[in-house]
Amino acid sequence: MSELNKINTDGNIFGIALNYKCLYEKLKTQFNEKPYVNEPKKPVLFIKTPNTRNTSGKPVVKKKNExxxxxxxxxxxxxxxxTRVSKSEAQAHIAGYVVVNELSLPEESYYRPAIKAKCQDGFCVISAPVEKSQxxxxxxxxxxxxxxxxxxxEGTTANWIRTPEQIIEEISxxxxxxxxxxxxxxxxxxxVDLQAGDEVCIEIDQLGSVTxxxxxxGN
Incomplete structure (x- = not known):
């Protein structure tokens, strides 16, 4: 059995909001206004529920007028x-990486990502895993x-605010x-806004793509 096939990806899916400097800087002024009056100090977490799981090649269904x-x-x-793993030890707990299209309705609050926006059927397209050594x-x-x-x-992980190791340390x-x-x-x-009939492809260096x-x- 290949290493790829050994990697289990059937667990919970946790998302981190506001982890790109380019996005954070655009919203920074809002954080210091009501109702927040402060910038977030810890990772802002949200979940993608099991019904959101999807794979490349399968359709994504959007509701009319959304x-x-x-x-x-x-x-x-x-x-x-x-549990309570340090940043320096976190790498040992990573098996690999996947390409994901984390589909969403527009978000009204990045501090409190909405279940309705994030957790509709098929809103998390996940690729086959790539082993971390690759x-x-x-x-x-x-x-x-x-x-x-x-x-x-187009974006780059050079814009990450927190690395995966930092995120693992803080969540755990x-x-x-x-x-x-x-x-x-x-x-x-x-x-990017998507319309009915669009073909959307997410492509990430070294990890592959999902389409x-x-x-x-109703159509």
């Missing part, structure tokens, strides 16, 4: 259960969004992470 947005992100797959320079990978073959968004302070869990490391600034067609409910 705006659907693509969300390119790298998923970090936990290979060994963790990935070099994780902190300098390009993420691209193509819609109908046209490049619509108060919550265990188990084998098969996936941590979504955030999306760059500039989410899906957007369908409108």
């Amino acid at each position: 705006v659907l947005q693509a969300g390119p992100t790298i998923g970090v797959v936990i290979g060994k259960s963790t 990935v070099t320079d994780l902190s300098n990978l390009s993420l691209k969004v193509f819609v109908n073959g046209e490049l619509k968004q 302070e108060y919550m265990p992470l188990n084998e098969g869990d996936i941590i979504l490391t955030g999306t760059p600034y500039g989410r 899906n067609t957007i369908q409108e409910e």
Whole structure:
């Protein structure tokens, strides 16, 4: 059995909001206004529930009159259960990485990502895992969004605020992470709106891609 097939990706899916400097800087002024009056000090977590799981090649269904947005992100797959693990030891708990399209409705609050926006059916497209030893320079990978073959968004992990090791350390302070869990490391600034009939492709250096067609409910 190959290493790829040994990697379990069937666990919980946790997302990190506001983990790209380009996005954070755009929203920084809002954080110091009501109702927050402060910038977030810890990672802002959200979840992608089991019904959101999807794979490349399968359709994504959007409701009529709702705006659907693509969300390119790298998923970090936990290979060994963790609790209160230090940043220096976190790498040993990572099995590999996946390409993810973290689809979402537009977010009204990045401090409190909404279940409705994040957790609709098929809103988390996950690629086959790539073993961590196959990935070099994780902190300098390009993420691209193509819609109908046209490049619509591009970002880089060089813009990460927190590395996967930092995220694992901070989450595991108060919550265990188990084998098969996936941590979504955030999306760059500039989410792309998708329409019914669009073919959307998320492509990430060294990790591969996922491609899906957007369908409108009832069609």
